[in-house]
Amino acid sequence: MNSSVGKMSSTCISMAIRDFYKKHDNYTNIIKPYFRNSSDNVQAASAALDLIKNVQVAAIIGPMTSSQADFVIELGNKEKVPVISQAASPSLSPNNNRYFIRSAHDSTLQLKPITELIKHFGWSEVVFVFEHGQYGRGLVPYLSDAMMNIGTKVTSQIVIYPSVSDDWILAELYRLKTMQTRVFVVHALPQVASRLFEMVTEAGMMDEGYVWIITEGLATNLQYLDDENELMQGVIGIKSYIPNSGALNDFRKRWKREFHSLYPDDDLTTLDMSGIRVYDTVFGLGLALENIAKQKNRDKKMGPRLLPLIRNFRLDGLSGEFNVVNGQLHPSVYEIVNIIGNGEKTIGFWSTEIDGISNKLDNVTKGTLKPVTWPGDSHVIPKGWEMPVSNKNMLRVGVRVGGFDQFIDANIDPETGQVTMTGFCVDVFNAVIDELPYALKYEFVRFVSSDGKRPAGSFDELVLNLSIGGYDAVAGDITILADRSDKVSFTLPYTEAGVSLVVPIKDERKSTWIFMKPLEKDLWITTGAFFIYTGLVVWVIEHRVNEEFRGPPRKQLGMLLWYSFSTVVYAHREKLISNLSRFVVIVWVFVMLVLTSSYTASLSSMLTVQQLQPRYTDINEIKINGESIGYQDGSFVREMLKDMGFNDTQLKNYSTFDQYHDALQLGSQKGGVSAIMEELPYIRVFLAKHCNMYTMTGPIHKTAGFGFAFPIGSPLVHDLSRAVLQVTEKQMMNITNHWFREDAKCDQQKPQMSIEGLGHDSFKGVFLLAGLSSTSALLIFFFRFLYQNREMLVSQDHSVSQKIVVIAKTFDVFRDDESKPSVESNTNNSPAISVFHQEARVDEGFSSTQPGSPVLDTIQVVETISN
Known part of the structure; x- marks a missing residue:
C-alpha cells in the first residue's frame, strides 16, 4: 500500500465507490473495500486467504503482478471467490481458471x-530482451511464433534477472552490439x-541505427522509471488506447486533488491505465451486486452468484468500451507512441477493425504512420541490421x-588527401x-601501386587479392567470369553482357559501284531474267505477223534483247501488231515504272544521306592480314584474343577512350x-562520344556482365543480389542517363547507317503480275497456232519428230497470211507431202511458187525427209 x-x-x-453510488443513489447493496498489502507472493497469498476466510469478501481486486496473481487465483478457484486482476501473462487463462x-x-x-510495426518497416531480425519471471517468460514462445508468421527471425533472447549486476547487463549489451541485429x-x-x-545508453546503443520497442507493461508505466525521458529518447512503445473524453478529464483533475490530499509528500505518482481500469472494474462490480439484490435466491454463496455477472458484462467507462467476455477484457485499440523530449507522441494506432496500423483511427490511412524520431535524434528509418566485418567498423x-x-x-583532395570515389559503378554500388x-x-580502398599513380595489377589480380583477404568486397567494372567465380562469389550482374568489335566506318557514297546498291x-x-523472258x-507473238521481228537470226536475237531492255527508258519504237504482245508490253512497262521509281528513290537516298559501313566485319580478316587489335589494359579480353589465334x-x-580513338x-x-x-558497356560510351567515326560490328561474345565480388560464403551476396534487382528496376535508368548521356551535338548530327538495297521480296507482286500476263499471252498464242495447224498434228502416218519439224518450220518460215504445208496420207500408204496453196498477196512482191519462196523451201525440206 505504500x-x-x-x-x-x-x-x-x-x-x-463514491462516484458509483452518487450516480445510483437508489441502489441498496453497498461495496465496502478492504485493503491489504501484497508486496511479494507469500504476502499476497496470505492477504487473500485472510480476506476470504476471515472477512468473507465477495470478490478480490488485484494483485497486479502475474506471479502474485497465480497464488491468489488458485485460492479463488478453491474457495469460489472471483479474483479480478490486471495480470496479463498468457499463462494465466480465464478459460482454465473459472474464478x-x-x-x-x-x-x-x-x-x-508489434509485428505490424516490424513488418511495416521491413525489419528481418529482432532480439528479445525480457525480465526473468512469470511476467517475462510467458510471452517468449508467443513472440517467436508471431515473428515467424511475418518472416522475421528472433536472433537472440536475453533474460535479465532482477538480482544481476549492472556489469553483467553491460557485458550482455556489448555482446549484442557485436551481432548484426539492431532491433x-x-x-x-x-x-x-x-x-x-x-546500461544501453552507456554501451552506445541508443545511437542512430538502433531500434528499441517496449511492450505495454512498460509503456504504460514510464513514470516509474528513473530519468525515463533522458534514457529512452526515440524508443517506440505499445499501449492500450484510452479515448479522450470530458468525463476522463474531469476525473483526472479530481483524482489529482484527492491523491495530493491523501499523500501530500508524493509528487511522482500519476494516474495511468491500470488505475482507470480499476475505476471501471468497481463500476462493473457495483452493477453486478445490484443485480444480485434483485435475485430471489439468497441462500447461495455470494461468489458463485456474482461470478456469471462479472465474467460477461459491458459498460462505457473512463477507459472507453470496457467489454469483458468469458472473463477476458477484449481489446479494441492499441496506441503506438514515440518517446520524444519530455513526453511521448502518438505516431499511430492498431485496431481490430482495420486489422493493421494507421496514423489515424480509420481505414483510409491504413499502413501509414506519422514521422518517427529514432534514437540518436535521427529521422532516417533504421535498416535494423548491420554487418560486422571481421570485428572491424567498416567494410x-x-x-x-x-x-x-x-x-x-578517384578524386583526391590536394590539401587533406581524402579520396572521393565517383562514377557509374560507384553510384550503382551506393544505390544497392x-x-x-x-x-x-x-x-x-583503391587498388593502386605504391606511388598511387597506376593500378596495382589486372582485374584478375584484384579478384585474387579479395580471395586471400586483402579486401572485404570488390566493386567497380568487374566482369563475372567462370574462373573468377572459383575464387570469389559474385552478385547478380548490373550491366548488359558481351564482348564485341569497334571498327572505323567508311562512307559508301564514295564507292565506284554505288549505282548497283539500290x-x-x-x-x-530477277529483273534481268524477266527482261529476257518478256522480250522472248x-x-x-510478233514473229509471224510483224516484219520487224523477222529476218536473219542475229537480227532477231538483237531485236529480242533490244526491245525488252529498251523499255527501261521507254525507247522502244517498233510497232506491235498483235494485241497479245501489246498486253504483255503494257504490263511490263508498268513493272518498269515501279522498279525505276523505286530505284531512283533509293539511289537518291544513298547519294544524299551519309552511308556508314564498318571497315571490317570479320575479326578473322584482321587476324589473317596480320593487323593489330586493341583491348583494355588489365582486361580478360587479352586472353580471349589469344584464344582466337x-x-x-598483334x-x-x-587505358582510356582517348587512346582508343587515337589508335583507331x-x-x-x-x-x-x-x-x-x-565489353559492351564501354563500347556504348565510346560510340556515344565518337558517333560519326566508329561502329560496333561482328558477333557478340557472351559474358555475364559487371557484378560485385565478395569472399566465397559471404552472407552479403544474397542480400546484395536482391538489392541489385531492385536498383535495376527502379533506379538504373536514371544512373545510366546521368553518366552516359549522349552528346547533344552527336545526337543531332548522328548519321544514319547504311540503307539496305531493295530485294525481290518487295516486288513479288509486280513480278507475279508480269509473269502471269506474259505466260498467259504466250499460252494463248501457242494454243491458237496449234489449232490453226491442227491438220498437221492429227496425221497418223508420220512420226512425232516429223510433225514437230513441220510445225517449227511453219512457225518460222510462214507468216500468218501465207500458205502452210500439210501432212497427208497417199493411197499407197507411203509418205507424201501435199501443200495447200494459198494465193500470195500481190503486194508481197513474190509468188508462192517462185524459187526461194518459203513454200518451196518447205516442200524441199519435207521431201528430203520423206526420201
Whole structure:
C-alpha cells in the first residue's frame, strides 16, 4: 500500500465507490473495500486467504503482478471467490481458471501491433530482451511464433534477472552490439527496465541505427522509471488506447486533488491505465451486486452468484468500451507512441477493425504512420541490421581505378588527401547498399601501386587479392567470369553482357559501284531474267505477223534483247501488231515504272544521306592480314584474343577512350590498331562520344556482365543480389542517363547507317503480275497456232519428230497470211507431202511458187525427209 501503484489504485477504488453510488443513489447493496498489502507472493497469498476466510469478501481486486496473481487465483478457484486482476501473462487463462476475471488485455494481444510495426518497416531480425519471471517468460514462445508468421527471425533472447549486476547487463549489451541485429523488443517491468536502459545508453546503443520497442507493461508505466525521458529518447512503445473524453478529464483533475490530499509528500505518482481500469472494474462490480439484490435466491454463496455477472458484462467507462467476455477484457485499440523530449507522441494506432496500423483511427490511412524520431535524434528509418566485418567498423571495398572515368574514378583532395570515389559503378554500388534492409558501413580502398599513380595489377589480380583477404568486397567494372567465380562469389550482374568489335566506318557514297546498291543482287538477277523472258514472249507473238521481228537470226536475237531492255527508258519504237504482245508490253512497262521509281528513290537516298559501313566485319580478316587489335589494359579480353589465334605482336593495350580513338585513327599501318575488342558497356560510351567515326560490328561474345565480388560464403551476396534487382528496376535508368548521356551535338548530327538495297521480296507482286500476263499471252498464242495447224498434228502416218519439224518450220518460215504445208496420207500408204496453196498477196512482191519462196523451201525440206 505504500507503493505508487498501491496508492494510485486505492485512491481510484475509493473514488469509484463514491462516484458509483452518487450516480445510483437508489441502489441498496453497498461495496465496502478492504485493503491489504501484497508486496511479494507469500504476502499476497496470505492477504487473500485472510480476506476470504476471515472477512468473507465477495470478490478480490488485484494483485497486479502475474506471479502474485497465480497464488491468489488458485485460492479463488478453491474457495469460489472471483479474483479480478490486471495480470496479463498468457499463462494465466480465464478459460482454465473459472474464478479469474482479467480486467486487462492478454499480453499476447499486443504482439499484433508489434509485428505490424516490424513488418511495416521491413525489419528481418529482432532480439528479445525480457525480465526473468512469470511476467517475462510467458510471452517468449508467443513472440517467436508471431515473428515467424511475418518472416522475421528472433536472433537472440536475453533474460535479465532482477538480482544481476549492472556489469553483467553491460557485458550482455556489448555482446549484442557485436551481432548484426539492431532491433530490440523489451518486455520488462519498470524496475528492471530502468537499469537496462541506463546500461544501453552507456554501451552506445541508443545511437542512430538502433531500434528499441517496449511492450505495454512498460509503456504504460514510464513514470516509474528513473530519468525515463533522458534514457529512452526515440524508443517506440505499445499501449492500450484510452479515448479522450470530458468525463476522463474531469476525473483526472479530481483524482489529482484527492491523491495530493491523501499523500501530500508524493509528487511522482500519476494516474495511468491500470488505475482507470480499476475505476471501471468497481463500476462493473457495483452493477453486478445490484443485480444480485434483485435475485430471489439468497441462500447461495455470494461468489458463485456474482461470478456469471462479472465474467460477461459491458459498460462505457473512463477507459472507453470496457467489454469483458468469458472473463477476458477484449481489446479494441492499441496506441503506438514515440518517446520524444519530455513526453511521448502518438505516431499511430492498431485496431481490430482495420486489422493493421494507421496514423489515424480509420481505414483510409491504413499502413501509414506519422514521422518517427529514432534514437540518436535521427529521422532516417533504421535498416535494423548491420554487418560486422571481421570485428572491424567498416567494410573495405576494393576498387581498381583506370582511365575510364565514367565508370569509376578517384578524386583526391590536394590539401587533406581524402579520396572521393565517383562514377557509374560507384553510384550503382551506393544505390544497392541503400536498398539493403539493414545498415552496412563501408569505405572504398583503391587498388593502386605504391606511388598511387597506376593500378596495382589486372582485374584478375584484384579478384585474387579479395580471395586471400586483402579486401572485404570488390566493386567497380568487374566482369563475372567462370574462373573468377572459383575464387570469389559474385552478385547478380548490373550491366548488359558481351564482348564485341569497334571498327572505323567508311562512307559508301564514295564507292565506284554505288549505282548497283539500290537493288540487291537477287533483284538484279530477277529483273534481268524477266527482261529476257518478256522480250522472248513479245518476239514469239510478233514473229509471224510483224516484219520487224523477222529476218536473219542475229537480227532477231538483237531485236529480242533490244526491245525488252529498251523499255527501261521507254525507247522502244517498233510497232506491235498483235494485241497479245501489246498486253504483255503494257504490263511490263508498268513493272518498269515501279522498279525505276523505286530505284531512283533509293539511289537518291544513298547519294544524299551519309552511308556508314564498318571497315571490317570479320575479326578473322584482321587476324589473317596480320593487323593489330586493341583491348583494355588489365582486361580478360587479352586472353580471349589469344584464344582466337592472335599473337602477342598483334595485341595492344590501352587505358582510356582517348587512346582508343587515337589508335583507331592511326590504323595498323601507322602503329595503331584496326579494331578494338571491348565489353559492351564501354563500347556504348565510346560510340556515344565518337558517333560519326566508329561502329560496333561482328558477333557478340557472351559474358555475364559487371557484378560485385565478395569472399566465397559471404552472407552479403544474397542480400546484395536482391538489392541489385531492385536498383535495376527502379533506379538504373536514371544512373545510366546521368553518366552516359549522349552528346547533344552527336545526337543531332548522328548519321544514319547504311540503307539496305531493295530485294525481290518487295516486288513479288509486280513480278507475279508480269509473269502471269506474259505466260498467259504466250499460252494463248501457242494454243491458237496449234489449232490453226491442227491438220498437221492429227496425221497418223508420220512420226512425232516429223510433225514437230513441220510445225517449227511453219512457225518460222510462214507468216500468218501465207500458205502452210500439210501432212497427208497417199493411197499407197507411203509418205507424201501435199501443200495447200494459198494465193500470195500481190503486194508481197513474190509468188508462192517462185524459187526461194518459203513454200518451196518447205516442200524441199519435207521431201528430203520423206526420201
